[in-house]
Amino acid sequence: MPSVMRIAYVTTYDAKNIKNWSGTAHHMARSLIEQSIELNYIGSLREKYSLLLKTKQHISNYLSKKSLAKKYLRDRDPVILKSYARQVSSKLSHLDSDIVFSPGTIPIAYLECQQPIIFWTDVTFRGLVNFYPEFTNLSPETIRNGDAMEASALERCRLAIYSSDWAAETAVKYYGVEASKVKVVPFGANIEYNRNWQDIKVIVYSRPANTCRLLFLGVDWYRKGGNIAFEVAQKLNDMGLNTELTVVGCQPIIKEPFPNFVKPLGFIKKSSSEGLRTINKLLAESHFLILPSVADCSPIVFCEANSFGVPCLSTDVGGIPTIIKDDLNGKIFPNSTGISEYCAYIYSLFSDYSLYKDLALSSFNEYQSRLNWSIAGQTVKKLLLEVM
Known part of the structure; x- marks a missing residue:
């Protein structure tokens, strides 16, 4: 062993650019580098027949909105995927690498190489179908392509x-891969971390006990449950708990003029130093x-919130x-849960505020113990050593 x-x-993109994939590929790479692993980047791949397939996707998606056709996704087309594989193979021939590693299955689905292939990602194609809005009403061709891609990646990977x-x-479940070939390692927070326990105690104890500050941080109001967050804030105010709802990432889709307790801030670029400072301040x-x-x-925003000792409320x-x-x-609720359960949970913590402070400090402990890139990188390195 070397x-x-x-x-x-x-x-497929430039992983060194923190703007790509919300910085996840960048931070993932850094987590491996910090484990004394040498990385050779292969990225910025060319998309074959780009204009033709973009046109095909545009037309199919336009027709799908009029219920005249189903959606076609070009990024699962084997023409593109096999072209990616050839480009990667060509670049690999000039590198001395022990392992081929990817934060996704798209660039390695049809890759032929001598090195063991490993990927670390957040979803399978089938997991997205009829789950995300972009993956509903897909054409049979796209579903066949997507399933074939995923099955091929799982077959080829170590x-x-x-x-x-x-x-x-x-x-x-969907691709029949052996369970022993599959591992789970949560991602970390895509923000710089330099806070210790004393810092977090100061942050948590500085939050007012008579006003509840809720933060909604997402780019899709409906998919991320912005309408529910708004109703929760509204009901908490009706219950007598002074509550604010700050919305970052999108515009609230509610009747204007907005109530005084709603504070819309729009999209804030975390990739800029000023934007990052603003988001960090809001989280704190x-x-x-x-x-x-x-x-x-x-x-990943849940990990980022926990890094500031902020508990998270979401769905299962x-x-x-x-x-x-x-x-x-934090706490997760069934997707069918009414807003009253969210409100009852929050209200109970403010009724005995020491319970809230305990939960906030426990949230930071979860970040420190399992929801950061350092821990994730250590865990993945052990898995890589086992493969080698």
Whole structure:
């Protein structure tokens, strides 16, 4: 075994650019580098027949809105996928790599190489079908392509790492992959971390006990449950608990003029230093991150909230139950739950505010013990060593 593990880190985009995939591929790469793993980046792949297939996708999606056709997704088309594989293979021939590693299945689904292939991602294709709005009403061609891609990636890989139990279970259930080939390692927080226990205690104890500050942080108002978050804030105010709802990432879709307790801030770029400072300040000042998602994979924003000692309130859909553990770093509710249960939970914590402070500190402990990239990187390195 070589003294230094060398990995070919494969993406279709530039993984060094923190703006891609909300910075997840960038932070994932750093988590491996911090484990003394040498990375050779392979990315910025060219999309074959781009204009033709983009046109096909545009027309099919336009017709699907008029109920005249079903949606076609070009990124699962074997023409593109096999072209990606050839590009990766060509670049691999010039590198000395022990393992081919990717934060997704798309660039390695049809890759032929001597090195063991490993991927670490948050979802399977079948997990997305009829779950996310973009993956509803898909054409039979796209479903065949997507399933073939996923099955091929799982067959070729030595190890399939997922960020949640839900994603891992869909791989076993829909694609028949051996359970021993599948592992679960949660992602970390895509923000810089330099806070200790004393810092968090100061942050938590600085939050007012007479005003509940809810933070909704998501780009899709309905999929992320913004309408539920609004109703929860409204009812808490009706119950006599002064409550604010700050909305970041999208515009609230509610009747205007907005009530005084709603504070819409729009989209804030976390990739900019000013935007990051603003989001960090909002997280530090908030009592809860509330994201009652209808569909989600592994929202990293929960890890980011926990890094500030902020408990999270969400639903038991997708990969969320792997991140949020009841009364340790927040609480998850059934997707069919009415707003009264959210309100009762929040109100009870403010009725005995020491319970809230305990939950907030416990949330930071969950971040420190399992929801950060350092722990994730250590865990994945052990898995890589076992493969080698």
